[in-house]
Amino acid sequence: MSARTQTPRPQTPRTAGPLTTSIRAARPGASARRPTSRLLATALVLTLVAIGATFLLDPYRNYQFALIAATFCATAGLTLLIGLTGQLSLGHAALMAAGGYGYALAANALTDAGVDGVPRFVVSLAAAAAASALLGLLLGLAAARLKGPYLSGVTLVLVIALPAFTAVFSGVFRGDQGVQIAYDGVPPALRTLIAVEQWQAWVAILVAAAVVTWLAVLRNGPAGLRMRAVRDDETSARLQGVRAGRVKVLAFTASSIAAGAGGAVLCFVTQSVSPGAYTLAFSLLLVVAVVIGGLGSLLGAFLGSIVIVLLPWVIQTATGALDLSADAAQRLTGNLPVLVFGVLLIVVTAAWPGGIRAALPKRLRTKRMPRRGAPPMQTSTVAAAEPATVTPTAAPRHPDPEPRTSPAAEPIPTTTER
Amino acid sequence: MDRLLFLLATGLARGAIFALFALSLVLIWRAARVVNFAQGAMAVVATYVAFAVTGLTGSYWIGLASALVAGGLMGLIVERGVMRFASHASPLSGVIIAIGVVMVLQSLLGIAFGPNARPMEAPFPETPIVLGGVPVLSPYDLFVLVVAIGLMGLLALIFTRTSLGLQLRASAFAPEVSRLLGVRVARMVTAGWVLASAVGALAALLLVPTELGLNPHSADMLFVSAFTVAVVGGLDSPPGALVGGLVVGVLISLVTGYLGATVAPIAVLGLLVAVLLVRPGGLFAATEARTA
Numbered sequence: 001m002s003a004r005t006q007t008p009r010p011q012t013p014r015t016a017g018p019l020t021t022s023i024r025a026a027r028p029g030a031s032a033r034r035p036t037s038r039l040l041a042t043a044l045v046l047t048l049v050a051i052g053a054t055f056l057l058d059p060y061r062n063y064q065f066a067l068i069a070a071t072f073c074a075t076a077g078l079t080l081l082i083g084l085t086g087q088l089s090l091g092h093a094a095l096m097a098a099g100g101y102g103y104a105l106a107a108n109a110l111t112d113a114g115v116d117g118v119p120r121f122v123v124s125l126a127a128a129a130a131a132s133a134l135l136g137l138l139l140g141l142a143a144a145r146l147k148g149p150y151l152s153g154v155t156l157v158l159v160i161a162l163p164a165f166t167a168v169f170s171g172v173f174r175g176d177q178g179v180q181i182a183y184d185g186v187p188p189a190l191r192t193l194i195a196v197e198q199w200q201a202w203v204a205i206l207v208a209a210a211v212v213t214w215l216a217v218l219r220n221g222p223a224g225l226r227m228r229a230v231r232d233d234e235t236s237a238r239l240q241g242v243r244a245g246r247v248k249v250l251a252f253t254a255s256s257i258a259a260g261a262g263g264a265v266l267c268f269v270t271q272s273v274s275p276g277a278y279t280l281a282f283s284l285l286l287v288v289a290v291v292i293g294g295l296g297s298l299l300g301a302f303l304g305s306i307v308i309v310l311l312p313w314v315i316q317t318a319t320g321a322l323d324l325s326a327d328a329a330q331r332l333t334g335n336l337p338v339l340v341f342g343v344l345l346i347v348v349t350a351a352w353p354g355g356i357r358a359a360l361p362k363r364l365r366t367k368r369m370p371r372r373g374a375p376p377m378q379t380s381t382v383a384a385a386e387p388a389t390v391t392p393t394a395a396p397r398h399p400d401p402e403p404r405t406s407p408a409a410e411p412i413p414t415t416t417e418r
Numbered sequence: 419m420d421r422l423l424f425l426l427a428t429g430l431a432r433g434a435i436f437a438l439f440a441l442s443l444v445l446i447w448r449a450a451r452v453v454n455f456a457q458g459a460m461a462v463v464a465t466y467v468a469f470a471v472t473g474l475t476g477s478y479w480i481g482l483a484s485a486l487v488a489g490g491l492m493g494l495i496v497e498r499g500v501m502r503f504a505s506h507a508s509p510l511s512g513v514i515i516a517i518g519v520v521m522v523l524q525s526l527l528g529i530a531f532g533p534n535a536r537p538m539e540a541p542f543p544e545t546p547i548v549l550g551g552v553p554v555l556s557p558y559d560l561f562v563l564v565v566a567i568g569l570m571g572l573l574a575l576i577f578t579r580t581s582l583g584l585q586l587r588a589s590a591f592a593p594e595v596s597r598l599l600g601v602r603v604a605r606m607v608t609a610g611w612v613l614a615s616a617v618g619a620l621a622a623l624l625l626v627p628t629e630l631g632l633n634p635h636s637a638d639m640l641f642v643s644a645f646t647v648a649v650v651g652g653l654d655s656p657p658g659a660l661v662g663g664l665v666v667g668v669l670i671s672l673v674t675g676y677l678g679a680t681v682a683p684i685a686v687l688g689l690l691v692a693v694l695l696v697r698p699g700g701l702f703a704a705t706e707a708r709t710a
Binding site: 147163165332344346353 | 504518519523653682683687
């Protein structure tokens, strides 16, 4: 957000109404606890359903399911970052790579030390979270000072510089080849019951469930409230005592940890991590998933992850059936999905800002948390843009001079809360 | 010492290209308050057009002219076709739509021409001229410098001495007032896009012969460097783009020459982060109004 959209706006005087409600609502009390337990119950049920579903799928489908779950970790983090704080990161693939490398290096060290099985996985996952959290913290510290396109640019450069990093420190990261890890089979107790693809899907589902539940709790709690406040109007949020910089850094770090967990799961499933897997194209795909799912929506992030994992495979199958020459088929399989995603990205952003989530029936969209008198504008400022600007006759070509109305209505946590 | 001189001279030529491309980003930013992430892909499309035209006619100069026309057309199509649908309430939607444009253009180029790099001939020899025993600039580098500086001078003239330039500046800085005074602001924004895209196309066309060849991703690194340049210079400042371009060009040339080409992206990232941390609005930005 440039300075010109911020400064000239007179602050709307805050009436006693929303302020008092926000004080009452923000106080941790019995009313705040119940939804969290309901959230956990929902998460448990959904996880069990997902694990049950793996019994219905063949091994390849289970492998794809694991990929979707791993991608979901990253997109869930990204959708919260963009939707809740308005920070557009184009470099989440680099954060996933940080998690993947953290996992692989820790797993190899533990293998050398003689540790294996579940303890190795858990410790390596923690290492992945730590690695991505560190990178995310550094980026977040920069991001807190940056606005809009600047942050997007920095994260873009980061993901483009990733192969350079792995090449320069090839002693650790092994350059373009990447790091391979030992094969992690099914635990002996389950070996008669399930195949390795299904086991990998289970692990991916469990990690994704833990990460996304954590993000949902974060979003519904006071931290999420502060993030929305900073997104909608940083100045008034700061006047209310919200430490905007700290909130942004926290959001970025949380989002990176989610992405790092996704990278760790991908590394676990594919037994390797290399810069070739985390290109700019993949990073942009994550943005595509988040945008077409609906910014700020975890369900949308899940649906978007399904689309970006399955659509390339569908297109590959379709072009394989078309009986083309080898050269043409190769060009199409590589580029057609990108073309479709690009068109989707443009159309959804321009004409349908709510994404898939806004198209779902109302019942699925209602939030589990009561909104405490705030208007239902969970889906970011993009979605909140009035449809009038979409019509071709809309003449104004400059930032909308009208102050956005939402921040005044959103209950902003006051100093009493901290 | 010879090597340093050579690297500095090449860096200047490379920096002039960066400055041109960064200038195209700055022009669009001033006109529409959007960082055009699609600029690189649009420029590559225009370069493919030039490549095809040069192949058909055998003349580099007709190819260059066609690149300028194609670049301008791309600007017109992208601005009128998609960018005007970006919501102005959020800076994000412009960036996201531009990324969509990148994906569409690069995949279309990939489908049409395949991923292989096509070598592109420079109109002048690329072997350096030896001056007093020291290899300095190649004739092509000299050509690049002359074209870049000439074009920047021309743009400066357009913006400060013509009625079009006055209207462009007016609608960028005070759209409301300009409209009241009879400036067709929407048309001026489009004009800004056309002008900027033509400049960007020329920058890409000048760069490609010095690189490995033309492929759909040829301008990715150019965009990244030029974005860094624009940020270092301040997105609002054309002189900043010029100075920033020379700084980044020389930096990349020195880093590539002494530490290897793989380190160059890291150097760019380091410079970008360092500048943004010290001055989030860029070195040449006007003082930002206080927000709280």
